[in-house]
Amino acid sequence: MKLEIAGMDFAYDRKLVLKNVNLKVKEGEFLTIIGPNASGKTTLLKCINNILKPKKGTIKVDGNDINHIGMDGVARKIGYVPQMSNRAFPTTVFDTVLMGRRPHGNWKPSDSDYRLVSEYMEKLDLQDIALREIGELSGGQRQKVMIARALVQEPDILLLDEPTSSLDLKHQLEVMEMVDKQTENGLTVVMTMHDLNLALRFSEKIIMLRQGKIFAYGGAEVLDPVNIEKVFGVKVSMAHGSCGPVIVPESCVI
Amino acid sequence: MGTALKEKQEKDLQHEDLLHRYRNFSARRVLFIILGVLILFVLAAFSLTLGPADVTIAEAVNTLLGMPPSGTVDRIIWNIRVPRVLTAIVAGAGLAVTGAAMQSILRNPLGSPYTLGISQSAAFGAAFAVIILGAGTTQSTASDAVIFNNPYIISISAFIFSLITTGIILLFVRYKNASPATMLLTGVALGSLFTAGYTAMQYFASDVQLASIVFWTFGDVARASLWPEVVIMTLAVLLAFAYFFYKSWDYEVMDSGDESAKSLGVDVNRLRLHGMLLSSLVTALIISFVGIIGFVGLVVPHIVRRIIGGNERYLIPSSCIVGAILLLASDTVARTIISPIVLPVGILTSFLGAPLFIFLVIKGRDFW
Known part of the structure; x- marks a missing residue:
């Protein structure tokens, strides 16, 4: 199993937000988490990424507990595209994508890091805006830059938090198709989503969350x-x- | 087969083109740093020649190389002018680099020793030393308004009170998980508390004490122009520079937000705690030695961002250089503009820096 969650509870202070979450995700699987607002979707993603610490239970990647592989270790295994990211100070698209190599290096990017950044920027068609400031980009372009940054991490698992929420129809499909394509190379995708039709169309497995509990889990048929x-x-x-x-x-x- | 090869070649060319453009872009940032270093050297050499005794650039340079034209020039250069020039360079570089770090740590363009309450608590500490500990109430001379009879006690007291402010903020970070906004607000609150204490002490001070503490708050690099002080400050600033430069990629990642940074393997809480500790200590040390020199820590990083962008790897060294240039230029003007009267350098940093910043807002890169 690529990702395994067992008996996980998460609480903000005393409020239990996720209750007894159990989940197994295979390599190359495309899993979508759906559920109403405040059902715990984003919290679940942040727990998988060790940004938030569960109250109890374990999360394992490739059989290793994420608490035992260090922050860099988690970052080499799991890429994360947050729903919103606001940068405090300006930087260029290239420098942003390059940050994805941080878990693999120590204090300075290497030549192969630059090369990899260039490759992914080409794949996502970002070369023309490489030296532009992130703040000048449209929502769709910015989302692609964030995905490029996560892919440059060369993770085994990609977490996406509502990646299409600020995109127009064309960009929604473009982003989803691009993410879907990555699963062919063995990348495991775990995504939260509000758009049920996009979830239905692209996901192999779907989790329905209700009030912090897994209400239903399975293939497309669970969305009935x-x-x-x-x-x-x-x-x-x-x-x-x-x-x-x-x-x-x-x-x-x- | 032929088309596949052609496609591959075309892609390789595209990669090369992109990498080439990025390298050029980075080269411009490096060029900015090199240019800054050259300007700093020229300015330092020029600054060494200025003062009551006439020294030519050639004499100054020869003295630095160990071939002084006379014993007097040797003593003037090594005992008076070099320490003063070095103090300006080191204090300017230190205030600017820690300012850049504080802005990243606080995720706020207003991050500076002032917004963190360090300057105000240092001023309070100086006033405390003058009034309660009786450290500075003696004669006035024409060239230097007030002489403190025990400057070390003033420096130590200023440093200790700055540490109290820093310590409280760090305790909040460590034990209350204070967010950058909470850190900033705590700094503002503590700054205002110490300003109240400082004002209260002024109210009860004698005329001479009042003159002393007001004078202390005018930053002045001449105050720390003895070799031991220069060496202490230089070591502290070098340490800060080395640390922040080594961590520049982590800072760059932290600028993208805490969650992004954590997902990229950066321990943001630890980075913030260490960075805050180091930058506050170094700033407090500089302020204790030279008094309050505003503006450098706040605006120099913004000047650099306007010119070469926000990448921390280039921002950290560039801020050092530009901070050093700004403070040295200000000090040079301060001691020559209405010679023999030497103006406090803090006044000049704003006079030179503010128009430069406003010019860059109008002409520079457009970020915010």
Whole structure:
């Protein structure tokens, strides 16, 4: 197993936010975590990345407890694209992507680090904006830069926190397809998402979180009208598009 | 097969082009540093020739190389002017590099010894030494307004009170997990507390004591122009520079936000604690020796960011150089502009630095 979470609880002060989370993710799997606001999606991602410390339970990557492999060790295994990142001071796109090599180096990037940055910037079509300031970019470009930074880490697992939330339709698909493509090379993806249709279309496995507990886990079939109504309080129906099933919201359940 | 090879070659060319552009971009930043060092050397040589006794540049340089034209020139250069020039360079570099670090640690462009309360607590410490410990109330002379009869007690007292402020903020970071915003607000609160204490002491001070403590707050590099002080400050500033330069990539990552930094393997809490400890200690030391020299720590890093961008690897050395140039230039002007009266250098740093900063806001890179 690439990632294994067992019996994990997390609490902010005394408020229990995640309760008894158990999860196994295989290498190259694309897992999406969905659930209403405040259901604990982002918290779960931050726990996996050791940014937040669970109250109890274990998180293992390749069979090793993440508490025992050091911060650099975690960073070499897991890349993270936060939902929002606001930089205190200006820097260029190239320097930002280069930061992804920090877990692999000590105090200075090497020639091969620069080369790798260049390769990923080409893959994500960022060469033309390489020397621009991050602050000047559009939301879509910035998201791509953040993904490039995480990929340059050369992690085994990529965590994405609502990567499409600030993107237009074209950029949403572009980002999702690009992330999906990475799983072909064995990258494991764990992502949170509000857009159920994108989740349905790209994920191999889906977790539905409700009030900090895993409500349902499985393939695309878990996103059925009954589960969605229970988790989100919204009645939906299923339609069929050319790319597969589509979820159509109907009404709120009062 | 042929097309695949062609594609690969094309990609290689694209990589080379991108890396070439980035290298050029970095070379410009290095060039800025080299240019700064040259300007600093020229300015230092020029500064050595200025003063009541006439010394030419050639004489000054020969003296530095161990071939003084006369014993008098040798003594003037080595005992008076070199220590003074070095103090200006070291204090300027130290205030600027710690200012740059504080701004990153606090994630705030207003980070400086002032916003952290270090300057105010040092001023309080100096006043405390003058009034309570009786350290500085003697004669006035025409060339130097007030002479402190025990400058070391003033420096030590200023340093101790700066450490109290720093210590409180660090305790909050260590045991209350204070965020950068809390650190900043605590600094402002403590600064205001010490200003109140300082003002209260002024209110009850005699005329001569009052003159002494007010004079102390005008920063002046001449005050620390003896070799032992220069050596202590130089060692402290070198240590700070070495540490922050070594950690510059971590600082660069920390500027992207705590969560990003943690996900990239940087222990932000530890980095913040160590950086805060070192930068506060070095700033407190400089302020205790030379008094309050505002503006350098706050604005020099911003001047550098406006010219070469925010990358910490270049920001740290560039801030050192620009800080040194600004303080040395200010001191040189301060002791020549209305000679024989020597103006406190703190006045000149703002007079020279503020227009430069405003010019760069108008003309420089557009960030905020």
